[in-house]
Amino acid sequence: MSQSAPCSTTRLPLARPDLSSHEREQVREVLHSDRLSRGPALRAFEAAMADRCSTAHAVAVSSGTAALHCIVAALDLEPGAEVLTTPFSFVASSNALLYEDLRPRFVDVDPGTYNLDVGRVADALTPATEAILAVDVFGVPADWPALTALAEKHDLALIDDACEAVGASVQGHPIGTWGDAAGFGFYPNKQITTGEGGCITTDDADLARHCRALRNQGRTPDGRMRHDRLGYNYRLDEMSAALGCAQLDRLDALLDRRAAVAEMYREALAPLADDVVRPGRPADVGRSWFVYVVRLRDHFGPGARDQLMDRLQARGVGCAPYFPAIHLQPYYRDRFGFAPGDFPVCEAASARTLALPFFGDMGRGDVTRVAEALAEILPTLPRSS
Ligand SMILES: Cc1ncc(COP(=O)(O)O)c(C=O)c1O
Incomplete structure (x- = not known):
């Protein structure tokens, strides 16, 4: 740990990843193996994320944006439907809606926490609203109990952009369990990193299956190179997954x-x-x-x-x-x-x-x-x- 005296000549970066020699070694080991994608590190990382988030499923992908896009696509909302979301976020959270021809309907934020103001969300509902996408801004969870109650009452899908909030919790329940699904991001400025990378967590087996297909060009899981829907290449490579496992161990x-x-x-x-x-x-x-x-x-x-x-x-x-x-x-x-x-x-x-x-x-x-x-x-x- 750097305890150096202030030194005005060195640049102090905004963010810096914290990588141990063990973590570097884990990546090197993958490079010496013959499995650089879709291998054991991916499965281990997904199991560790599901365990950490107390969810039945975790699907690792190539970025936080990919995680959000897969969730939004897998929810099969009507094209043109409104999704209530926050304007105070990184642009990726509403871009994910535009990829699926959904309409981001912005709702103003709480002046104390900068998270979605749930009272305003309730006021903004219209017959065209099909979902809420809330963000855990700066790692502070949104008001998930109130959002959950609202989504249940109005039969809305509920998405957590948890890209900034790995390890956070509400009332003792980890971020990752709230809503239909959560999307995490592991860019190097995040609390843990995989280089580029992300993950979806959910208890919904169908949604998880759908996300797995979407990350691999819409391929069915039967190993027959059949593609039954439009998909993407959102796969996370083994080096990144191995780094993710070791970082998650130290979360x-x-x-x-x-x-x-x-x-x-x-x-x-x-x-x-x-x-x-x-x-x-x-x-x-x-x-x-x-x-x-x-x-x-x-x-x-x-x-x-x-x-x-x-x-x-x-x-x-x-x-x-x-x-x-x-x-x-x-x-x-x-x-x-x-x-x-x-x-x-x-x-x-x-x-x-x-x-x-x-x-x-x-x-x-x-x-x-x-x-x-x-x-x-x-x-x-x-x-x-
Ligand atoms: C709130 C939020 N949503 C989405 C993303 C997108 O994540 P990524 O850059 O991994 O695609 C980020 C990343 O910075 C983020 O902070």
């Missing part, structure tokens, strides 16, 4: 380290509480720290967040806007006519939030360096008049 330790870094940040940023605040978390959830996001308070003027990011980056401190609102992305504006003001809670958060460097082996010196940079830059930023 609790990795999450503990991330939580310890978050605690260091909380202490280091406490003197800046008049200027920056971090998103909240409901009481009965176990969060899985994905990113460390702070929000500039309302006394800062427009453009202050972007100036802050430019100046942090100039000092070698990685940072990123988390998240740009999906409905204001050029493609969504052009296609659906969304405009500023459509989802004000999301937009206010998007304009003022930024993710700071965050990874398990950050030392106290690294956190201090970020806090000192913030303390110097914040007083110089434009204020609202």
Whole structure:
């Protein structure tokens, strides 16, 4: 673990994977085998994910986006049907709906947690609504008990975009068990990584079978090269699966380290509480720290967040806007006519939030360096008049 003193010349990345020598060795072993795809590591990774998420099935795929796409496709919703979802997410969560000709119907978020506001979801239901896709933003679970009750009452499919939330839980039930199915992502900025990779978890045997076919060009499981539906190549290779197994073995330790870094940040940023605040978390959830996001308070003027990011980056401190609102992305504006003001809670958060460097082996010196940079830059930023 790096405990180095702050050093302004080295770049502090936004994220960095935490890989052990054992994990590298596991990947090397696969490379020395004759099975590089659809082999024992894939089966072991799926068994471990199902076990960790307490689900009957897990289907590993090539990305979080692929996981979401398979779930959406396997649910067989009517083309053109509405799916209620959040505009405050990574664009992949609603792109997965567009791949299947579904209509993302955005609903504004809770100002405390930035997760879907379930009261607004209930108000947004129409006869064309067939599903809800909620996201566990930054590893904080959405309000799954309320979403489950709503979905049951109105006979809606319920999808969890859990790409940021491996290891999280609600009322003691792991993320992965909530809804009809959950999609996880294991890009290298995530709590555990497979390089590129993802996984679907579900208790629904038909849905799992369907997802298995979709990831392999719609092939039937009878080994006869028969393709009875349109599918994709969303397979996860053996090197990635072996890395996933070993990372998943260490998930609790990795999450503990991330939580310890978050605690260091909380202490280091406490003197800046008049200027920056971090998103909240409901009481009965176990969060899985994905990113460390702070929000500039309302006394800062427009453009202050972007100036802050430019100046942090100039000092070698990685940072990123988390998240740009999906409905204001050029493609969504052009296609659906969304405009500023459509989802004000999301937009206010998007304009003022930024993710700071965050990874398990950050030392106290690294956190201090970020806090000192913030303390110097914040007083110089434009204020609202
Ligand atoms: C909320 C959310 N959904 C979906 C994805 C897509 O995952 P991937 O990049 O593995 O396709 C991500 C990844 O960053 C994400 O954060």
